[in-house]
Amino acid sequence: MDATELIRDTYDKVAPTYDRDENDSVLVRRLHWFLYERLTWNAVAAVLPEGRNLRILDAGGGSGTFAALFAERGHHVTVLDLSPGMLEQARARFGERGLLARGAFEVGSILSLPFADGAFDLVFCEGDPVSYCTSQYREAIAELCRVAAPGAYVVLGVDNRAAFFVGALRSANKAEAMSILLTGRGTCPYGLPTHAFTIRELEEAVDAAGADVVEIFGKPVLLGEMLEAFEAAHGPGVDLWEAREELLALQERLVHEGYASMGGHLQVMARRR
Template sequence: MERHLPRLHGSALRRLPGAADPVEDLLQLLKEGTPMSTADAASLKRRYDEVSPKYDQGGPNAMAIKLFWLTYEHLTWKPVEALLPRDGTSWRVLDAGGGGGKFGTRFAEAGHHVTVLDISPGMLEGARAQFGVKGLLDRVTFVEGNVAALDLPDAAFDLVFCEGDPVSYCLDAYPSAVKELVRVAKPGAPVVLGVDNRYEAFSGALKMGRPEEAFRTLQDGRTTCPYGLPVHAFTVRELEQAVAAAGAELLEIFGKPVMFFDMLKAMAAARGGSSDKPWDAWAAREEILAMQEKLAHEGFAVLGQHFQVMARRRA
């Protein structure tokens, strides 16, 4: 559904020729969001219809954040890919909040049938275009719907994937959303959720000079996405409780990416970058991906930009 821009105060990415400061650009994007006190289906649908034509096309400094999203997508996909059958079996996959088609097309390319569900018709059209370009329309069904009230049968899917923070948009109704996502999974089937991290939202607000907002977020988890919509940022305990109450077994919660820009800053210093010859982070991307993959699964979840929840519906 939606990718949150990283909340940053420093960057080890070298500036591209002619580009503005990537950190300042990102902060400005975040500051331009218009806060909303409530989130409802109509507001969410309307906002994503508005942004759908340019969704996943990057911002004014797309190249500067390319490495961040490369890492984010790598960390998201690798543990999910490991769950998929290797014997040619075709699974039924629910990509809930999957408008845009970024991950849905990956499932289809692997031979699975994907149901892409999104609250925004505009986002679904974006997904349809992606599947069409790749010749995958015979492997997808598009459904307009709300993750908190799925009009889908029980135990219908071999894997449920809900990435891009749809559950965070449900605000106080997030327990219902988690229950719905588990309900439509077959017994024993994986359920994968991507949500906002409260510590990251809190520290991001502080870095942007919004201490009062940071304190409110710390207390109740309420924050705002770059598109001006309210979201719920989670604690690990909230996720543990929601997954258990939904009838699923929690396998892992990890952060993605973890300490990303601080790590790049440290790597730049260690590699001897200078103002005359900046360290080229993009050239070192394979090393960065390997380090992030290791850190993400070594107990640094709370220091991740987002949480990824790996669970399984109880048999």
């Protein structure tokens, strides 16, 4: 089984239960995904034009979490994913919200996008799709930039090498930590191989693909440490979930103030030349 088939089959299996429950009993995990998704969306929403409906590609769009947000704003979204099972979830999400007229759903790979040059007004690729391309991530980024119209935003979410390195150190796996530091190779929570990026790698790959980096930020940044500091400042009885909007505001400050390398993931905001 090649890497593409492994990724497809893994996500087909988890598709029915993939969407995260906002009532997750593990508070830190629930806060992490709340902050991750809001930080991602807020940065993109800030660059969406008023009064103009865009052609948007959500590449590796999975169950359509972000695609539905674009569609709710009136944009037409093509959701592309390797996994037919995940696309079924995305289609169901659009159907439940009355958005099917604003969506298209295609099985495909970001390494070979079945679209013309400049076909989209915004290209969005969040999570691990680019990281799953390991040794071919440059080709994936080039493809994503190719299908963006001149001047269009290309938004990429990828694994952060610094976070993978520190995570391995904290788990006392020093040999794995050194390998990650030198090669960037790690694994996602499903055990699939990924490439974790340095900021310079991203800048070079985006530039070579014909786009200019506007910003690279981390998400979330120093979450565990921030929660400890927040509790110390407010007392042990503070309800962190009730304070999530305040925590989001703190994260919004941190992620855009030079702490990108401390984020769990990196988000690239770039524009096609």
